[in-house]
Each structure stands twice: as structure tokens, then as C-alpha cells.
Amino acid sequence: MIIRSKAPLRLGLAGGGSDVSPYSDIYGGLILNATINLYAYCTIEETNNGIISINSDDAHCYESYLVANRLEIDGKASLIKGVYNRVIKDYDIEPRSFKITTYNDAPAGSGLGTSSAMVVCILKAFIEWFSLPLGDYETSRLAYEIERKDLNLSGGKQDQYAAAFGGFNYMEFLKNDLVIINPLKIKRWIVDELEASMVLYFTGASRSSAAIIDQQKKNTSSGNEQAIKAMHRIKQSAVDMKLALLKGDMNAFARILGQAWEDKKKMADAISNPMIQQVFDVAIPAGALAGKVSGAGGGGFVMLMVEPTRKKEVVNALKQLDGFVMPFQFTEGGAHGWKIYPTDKINVK
Template identity: 80%
Template sequence: MIIRSKAPLRLGLAGGGSDVSPYSDLYGGLVLNATINLYTYCTIEELDTQEIIIDSYDAGCFKSFPLSSKLDIDGEASLVKGVYNRVMSDYKLNPKGFRITTYNDAPIGSGLGTSSSMVVCILKAFIEWFSLPLGDYETSRLAYEIERKDLNLSGGKQDQYSAAFGGFNFMEFLKEDLVIVNPLKMKRWIVDELEASIVLYFTGASRSSAKIINEQKENTSKGNNEAVEAMHKIKQSAIDMKLALLKGDMHSFAYILGKGWENKKKMANAISNPMIQEAFDVAISAGAISGKVSGAGGGGFIMFMVEPTKKKMVIDALGKLSGFVMPFQFTEDGAHGWKVYETDRV
């Protein structure tokens, strides 16, 4: 039997960073995000051998391990091993041989939540394989615990929930890791207009979000007034943008996006850099209204808001830089898994 799963990546529209502890524990966080048609993928194939084979294209790991209920976390394919160890431990499952293959549509460190989406994707495959009783909230929470606590990887809480739920979501992050996901019912014309107004540009450089996030956490812990006040404004922008989005007010949406980026740059020194600034200068000169780096910052994808009639000019201008423009559409569905039996295979 073969089990497959996929989970969407996301664009962080507003409030990003307020989902990171200790800020969310002290003040509460609010995030507005939406999933897009770029995905992480996982396939599990049952084997008759006493081994576990990991083919992780995203992590660059292609190795075989003796069958065991726990794999050593040694820096190679940590996401796969972390999910496997937790599932086997929590549900007291008997190990059996399998091959697991993972890959994704976007570069690691792209700012689209690739790592968290991959954890959710892998977890969904195991849920499907062993018929585990986990809904979207439980899947998101377990994925968060695996990534942030078991593997000690820096980051927030929004990405796991976005990948599991899918669609446009307004999320609340409270004390003790309590998360409330509020799905937004979007009119089709608003989604179409938003797609027509966004240029998604990859800078050509992936980045590790850990350093930026750790500096952000330190600034909050030490009570850095400028950083904390900036995060308060970023959180408020999620509320303001939600209202603008539901009304289809793209002018206000673009203004809030730009103000959010200006405040985000105050959170940590490495959020912007000359490469990012060059892309902003080129896009704005070509007609873009505003922009924001998706994710923690430092590289990855930038989303620019443009008047749709000027979109081609912005795309052509950015095309002269070292990165590339990524076509995309918003999606409604979150992570899911399915089984393929031998008679179903091509």
C-alpha cells in the first residue's frame, strides 16, 4: 500500500511575528494569512524489509536506517524523524519497514512556511496510514510541538495551522499555546482582484529565519520599547487588513501592507538588506504601490501590491534582477492524505 499527502504553503498577509513567544504569551497575537497553490508532498510506501528508507529531496537526505521505533535526530531529515518518533511514541505503534519520500514546490527558507507545511504534510501521511484520530486543530498542535519543542526549531505558530486548515484565516494566539482559527468567507471577486494585484517575487536567496526570530524574541523579552511598539502595530494591522480584505478595499489593503513592512523592519536588524531594498526600489519605480517580505524576512519571497494594469510592467522590471516572479493562486483546502492500492497505480 502507498500513502500520499500534500499540504499548502502560505502567504503571511499581516500580523506575522505576533504568533511568536514570548510576545503571544504576554500580549496575545493576531495573524492574517492565506494558502496558495504551492505545496509540500509526502509519499510513504510499505516495505517487507526491516529498514526505514528516507528520500528527502528538501533536506538532501537519501539514507536507509535499521527498523526501529525511534530514529536519532542528527541534523539529517530532522522533520521526517521528528514526526516519526513522536507518532510512534504517542500512539504506541509497532514499527514496520517503509520508504518515505518528501519534496516541495518552493525553496527551503522561502518565507512561505515550507518547514511547518512539511511537518504537517508528513504527519498527515502517518495519520492516513495508521488512521489516527486527529482533526485539524490536533494536527496543527502536534506539528507545532514536534517542530518547536521536540526539534527545538525557532519560529511561531501560524504556519502549522495555516497548512492544516487552508484558505484565508484570521488567527488568534493566546497564552499556553492556545490558538483560535477563524476562517474567512471570501467573495470570489475579491480573491480574483487580490490575485490580479499581487506580484510574488523570489529574491533568489533563501534564508534561515532562526537568527531573525531569536533576535525578535530577545527584543520582546528585554522590553525593547521600539520593537514591542512596532509589534503592537503589526498585530493591529491584522485587524485592519481583515476588514479591508472582506470589503474588497485594495487601496487600504496595499497601504496596510506597506505600513506593516515598515514596522516589521524595526523588529530585528537582518529583516531587510540591500538585495531586498533593491527589489523594492525596482518594483516601486515600475509602478508597485507597496510590498512586504513574506515570513521572517532576510530573503525569500516578496509580495508586491500593484494596480493590475501595471502588473506586467512590474513583472518585466523585476525580471531584470537575479530572482524570478512566481505565478500563484489562492487555495481553499488544507493538508490532506490518501491511500493508493496496487490496483490503482499507473
């Protein structure tokens, strides 16, 4: 039997960073994000050779291990091993041999939540394989615990929930890791207008978000007044942008996006850099209204709001830089898995 799964990546539209502890624990966080048609993929193939074979294409990791209750976390394919170890332990599953293959439509460090989407994707494959009783909330929470607590990887909470639920979501992050997901029903013409008004540009450079997130945590813990006030405004931008989105007010959407980027840059020194600033220096004169980096910052994808009639001008202007424009559409569905049975075992009547 073969099990496959996929989980969508997301654009962080507003509120990014307010889902990171200790800020979310002290003040509460608000996030507005939306999934797009770029995905993390996982395939599990049952075998009977006593070996666990791992093919992580994004990490360029191709390893084999004897079947065991726990795989050592040694920096190789940590996301796969983290999910495997937790599932085997929590659900008292008898270990068995299999081959697992994973890959992503976007590079790691792109600011689209690739790592968390991959954890959700891998977990979804195991859920499908073993028929585990996990809904979207439970899947998101377990994926968060695996990534942030078991593997001790820095980051917030929004990415796991975005990948599991899919679509446009307004998220609330409260004390004690309480999360409330509010799916938004956006009219089709508004989604079309937003897609017509956005350019997604990859800077050509991936980055590790850990150092940026760790500085944000330090700023909150140390009571850095400027950083905390900036994060309060970023959180409020999620409220304001949600209203603009529901009304289809793209001018307000662009204005909020631009102000949120100015506030975000105050959260950590490495959020912006000359490479990112060059994108804005090229895009704004060509017709871009505003923009911000998706994710923690420092590189990855830049979201730009444009007047639709000038979109081609912005795209052409960006061609002089080293990155590329990524075509995309917003998607509604979250992570899902399915089984493929050998055809010789299927009886067709």
C-alpha cells in the same frame, strides 16, 4: 500500500511575528494569512525488508535505517524523524519498514512556511496510514510541538495551522498555546482582484529565519520599547487588513501592507538588506504600490501590491534582477492524505 499527502504553503499577509512566544504569551497575537497553490508533498510506501528508507529531496538526504522505535535526530532529515518518533511514541505503534519520500514546490527559507507545511504533510501521511484520530486543530498542535519543542526549531505557530486548515484565516494566539482559527469567507471577486493585484517575487536567496526570530524574542524579553511598539502595530495591521480584505478595498490593503513592512523592519536588523531593498527600488517606480517580505525576512519571497493594469510593467522591471516572479493562486483546502492500493488486490464488480 502507498500513502500520499500534500499540504499548502502560505503567504503571511499581516501580523507576522505576533504568533511568536514570548510576545503571544504576554500580549496575544493576531495573524492574517492565506494558502496558495504551492505544496509540500509526502509519499510513504510499505515495505517488508526491515529497513526505513528516507528520501528527503529538499534536504538532499537519502538515508536508510534499521526499523526502530526511535530514529536518532542527527541533523539528517530531522522533520521526518521528528514526526516518526512522536507518532510511534504517542500512539504506541509497532514499528515497521517503509520508504518515505518528501519534496516541496518552494525552497526552504523562502518565507512561505515550507518547513512547517512539510511537518504537517508528513504527519498527515502517518495519520492516513494509521487512521489516527486527529482533526485539523490536533494535527496543527502536534506539528507545532514536534517542530518547536521536540526539534527545538525557532519559529511561531501560524504556519502549522495554515497548512492544516488552508484558505484565508484570521488567527488568534493566546496564552498557554491556545489558538483560535477563524476561517474567512472571501467573495470570489475579491480573491480574483487580490490575485490580479499581487506579484510574488522570489529574491533568489533563501535564508534561515532562526536568527531573526531569536532577535525578536530577545527584544520582547528585554522590554525593547521600540520593537514592542512596532509589534503592537503589526498585530493591529492584521485587524485592519482583515476588514479591508472583506470589503475588497485593495487601496487600503496595499497601504496597510506597506506600513506593516516599515514596522517589521524595526523588529530585527536582518529583516531587510540591500538585496531586498533593490526589489522595492525597481518595483515601486514601475507601478508597485507597496510590498513586504513573506515570513521572517532576510530573503525569500516578496509580496508586491500593484495596480492590475501596471502588473506587466512591474513584472518586466523585476526581470533585471537575479530572482523570478512566481505565478500563484489562492487555495481553499488544507492538508490531506489518501491511500493507493495495488490494483491486483482490488476487486472490480
